Amino acid sequence: MERKEVIVVGAGPAGMSAAVKLCDMGFTDILVIEKEASPGGVLRQCIHPGFGLTRFGKNLTGPEYKAVDEKRLYESGAELLFSSTVMDIRQSENGGIITSVHTPEGLKEYVSDAVILASGCRETGRGFLEIPGSRPAGIFTAGTAQAMMNLKNTKVGERIVIVGSGDIGLIMARRFTLEGSQVLCVVEKAEICGGLERNRKECLEDYNIPLLTSSAISCIKGKKRVNSVTVRDRNGEEQEFFCDTVVLSAGLVPEDGMAGKDIEGLFYCGNVLYVHDLADDVSVSGEEAAIDTAGYLISKMKGRSFDSKYSSFNVDAVREERKEYIAQRKKERLRESKSGKKHITCIMCPNGCRIDAESFTGGRCNKGENYARNEKLDPKRILTAVVRVKDSSDIISVRTDRPIPKSLMMESMKLIRGMEVSSGVKAGDTVAESFILEDVKLIATCGHGSK
Ligand SMILES: Cc1cc2nc3c(=O)[nH]c(=O)nc-3n(C[C@H](O)[C@H](O)[C@H](O)COP(=O)(O)OP(=O)(O)OC[C@H]3O[C@@H](n4cnc5c(N)ncnc54)[C@H](O)[C@@H]3O)c2cc1C
Known part of the structure; x- marks a missing residue:
């Protein structure tokens, strides 16, 4: 059994920053185990902007945000084991932790003083949601649909109903629409949207996609492929939507x-x-776990009791606290939504402040006022998409280098769908000068061949 000081499971943003922080603090015997062939986790498929606003003060796409941490990880000195899945983590009888890993060379076991679990989460599927009806093809989770479109350039359907208004569903509603599919509605059982206000505004409101709150799917119909879904509201009223896809x-x-x-x-x-x-x-959470781990290892070495600074091991208590916070936030948002005041949701940062549509007040900072004024006169958005690579089935993700008028989004997508880039294009390269407007460039947000 190979010995390591610390094992980090998962190389998404949490695992990458935990490993880098441990190395920065002087730990030299760190192994990062990742089941995919490269680091990045969910970020690899999130080609939309909205990342890095609080950490870097920049509005980055997922692949751009990933690239920053990926570089730090490769330079950190941590040992990296890819295409390897952790199957089991258990306490060793002699102290320490045993981690069993399925690697391309077969099953391996490691013993370490500490393990940082950074394995992310998975989506709940139809079984968990207990939706009645037949079991045709055409039902996807939002993350799977996102990976198919953003990593494989595969369209999932033409007429789509989305179940649940979490952020992934909202972001995919926009993405489906931009790629020419029709999103008939988003069905949400709660009284308000589940995702961030910023995402509701940018992804649903911008494209006139109806959000049916206090509603649920009561039946999915179809033999081979989905044919329709029935949506029931809380008064028992039913509507049938003819669709080929449920997300x-x-x-x-x-x-x-x-x-x-x-x-x-x-x-x-x-x-x-x-x-x-x-x-x-x-x-930040990855860095906090690294600091707790360092504190734990030093206490153990010095024979002192360990006092966690960030409670990254007190999992149940942290999860409970989070549940209460979410419930509280929902109540506040429900109260705000019922206040009936006309407002513009600021999308400049994740706060999603409600700016009064007449007085332009209500923002937590002065960006809100400017945003709301521009939004009334000439609303603009960054456009992100994927472009095919010449003579191959590969794609790369791209973005406009500045926000473009909202009214030009669909026309821009038509241009993008007809484009091809040369192989070997690098992240940051200009893919098209004077794209859609004289002063707008289309920029690659990942390089060809990067995983
Ligand atoms: C659709 C979508 C849109 C989002 N939009 C935004 C946004 O606009 N702005 C923003 O700031 N955030 C956004 N997020 C949130 C952000 O991307 C995630 O919160 C973040 O990626 C979670 O990081 P993580 O490292 O905890 O998990 P992940 O990114 O899921 O990484 C976990 C890693 O662990 C690996 N792993 C899992 N199990 C094992 C195992 N047994 N053995 C080895 N490896 C394993 C996985 O392969 C993966 O690489 C979005 C997320 C999604 C899904």
């Missing part, structure tokens, strides 16, 4: 089934601890 975006559960309970020296961070709204907070 589920109704919850995430922690990917922690491989870890035993109450293991001394096991720390949690990122989405496996609880679902974070922002990757920026996930990265």
Whole structure:
């Protein structure tokens, strides 16, 4: 059994920042284990902007945000084991933790003083949601649909109903629309939208996609492929939507089934601890777990009792606290939505402030006022998409280098669908000068061949 000081499970934003922080603090014997062939986790498929606003003060896409941490990870000195899945984490009888890993060379076991679990979460599927009806093809989770479109350039359907208004569902509603599919509605059982206000505004309101709150799917129909769904509201009124695709975006559960309970020296961070709204907070959570782990290792070495600074091992309590916070936030948002005041939701940062549509007040900072004034006169958005690479089935993700008028989004997508880039294009390269407007460039946000 190979010995390591610390093992980090997962190389998404949480695992990458935990490993880098440990190396920065002087730890030299760190192994990062990742089941995919490259680091990045969910960020690889999130080609939209909205990342890095609090951490870097920049509005980055997922691949751009990933690139920053990926570079730091490769330079950190941590050992990296890819295409390897952690199957089991248990306490060793002699102290320490045993981690069993399925690697391309077969099953391997490691013993370490500490493990940082940064394995993210997975989506809940139809079985969990208990939706009645037949079992045709054409039902996807939002994350799967996102990976198919953004990593494989595969369209999932033409007429789509989305179940659940979590952020992934909202972001995909916009993406489906931009790629020419029709999103008939988003069905949400709660009284208000589940995702961030910023995403509701940018992804649904911008494209006139109806959000049916206090409603649920009562039946899915179809033999080979989905044919229609019935949506029932809380008064029992039913509507049938003829669609070929249902996309589920109704919850995430922690990917922690491989870890035993109450293991001394096991720390949690990122989405496996609880679902974070922002990757920026996930990265901070990774650093906090690294600091707790360092404190634990030093206490153990000096024979002192360990006092956690960030409670990254007190998982149940942290999750409980988060539940209360979410419930409180929902209540506040419900109250605001019922106040009936006309407002513009600021999308300059994740706060999603409600700016009064007449007086332009109500923002937590002065960006809100400027945003609301521009939004009334000439609303603009950054456009992100994928472009085919010449003579191959590969794609790369792209963005406009500045916000473009909202009214030009669909026309821009038509141009993008007809474009091809040369192989070997690098992240940051200009893919098209004077794209859609004289002063707008289209920029690659990942390089050809990057995973
Ligand atoms: C659709 C979508 C849109 C989002 N939009 C935004 C946004 O606009 N702005 C923003 O700030 N944030 C956004 N986020 C949130 C952010 O991307 C996530 O919160 C973040 O990626 C979670 O990071 P993580 O490291 O905890 O988990 P992940 O990114 O899921 O990484 C976990 C890693 O662990 C690996 N792993 C899992 N199990 C094992 C195992 N047994 N063995 C080895 N490896 C394993 C996985 O392969 C993965 O690489 C979005 C998320 C999604 C899904």
